Amino acid sequence: MIAATRKDLILVVDDSPDSLGMIHHALDQAGLTALLALEGAQAISIAEKMVPDLVLMDAMMPNMDGFETCRRLKGKPDLATVPVIFMTGLTESEDVIRGLEAGGVDYVTKPVRPSELIARIRVHLNNARLAHSARIALDHLGQASFSTDTTGRWRWATPLAESRLGGSEEQRHERLARLSQHIRQWLLRAPQAGDQLALNLLPCDLRLRYLGEAAPGDHLFRLQRHSADEESEVLQTQLRLTRREAQVLLWIAQGKTNREIGQILSLSPRTVNKHLEQVFRKLGVENRTAAAAMALQCLTAA
DSSP: OOOOOOOOEEEEEOSOHHHHHHHHHHHHHTTOEEEEESSHHHHHHHHHHSOOSEEEEESOOSSSOHHHHHHHHHTSTTTTTSOEEEEESOOOHHHHHHHHHTTOSEEEESSOOHHHHHHHHHHHHHHHHHHHHHHHHHHHHTOOEEEEOTTOOEEEEOHHHHHHHOSOHHHHHHHHHHHHHHHHHHHHTOOOTTOEEOOTTSOTTEEEEEEEEEETTEEEEEEEEOOHHHHHHHHHHHHTOOHHHHHHHHHHHTTOOHHHHHHHHTOOHHHHHHHHHHHHHHHTOSSHHHHHHHHHHHHHHO
């Protein structure tokens, strides 16, 4: 006997019973299961007991508004990655920004149009699945990776990424808050996949690499150890070089001259040049620029 496919679970939070009834009917017609809450505290309690796939959140509610409810939901590890769509009669840009800064992924204006609402829900459910799949894959690969929203807010991290931040829980919390500010500024500059960012607030042997968007608004990063020995080992293994050839190539990729490389590695410029000739032959390239490009491509993919 084939098991029934689980329906997506949508938590609807609205202080209007009429609005809840209308949305519940639309979700049911679309084959989605609705959980209903009349205010923020009740929504949090329900979500803690039964994690929803998506939350529809009324922005303006008594006691605890939707923005604060969303912030509290995002503060809980099991709920941090659940997408939140705001429903609001507010159309001012400041209110839209408030919703996004609180952790929302989208908003619809009231009165809600059921067809538009269902379409947006489908899009964000799919995006959430893509992000979840990326996270699971990185977990299994042992990558020190994490994800943020467009404001730099930390969404999730693999266990290795959390361990590499080091320090006490209080130190990690402070470091994450500062890291979010830098990432937000970095994302405003539209970084390309593979771009790196060196930050003093990270442990001294770490650097940050941008991997791109796992899903719209879900930015993926990797924490990498910044070690010349580690990088030369990558080049040695991936490009089938000797240890010394890999060291020479690493410094070539960083723009060093033969004389400078000789001083760093305690070799004569002539010996450096001999190693470089072997590197050219093994890589099938004719000049330093092509060799450096191949090295950087290899390190970016590592």
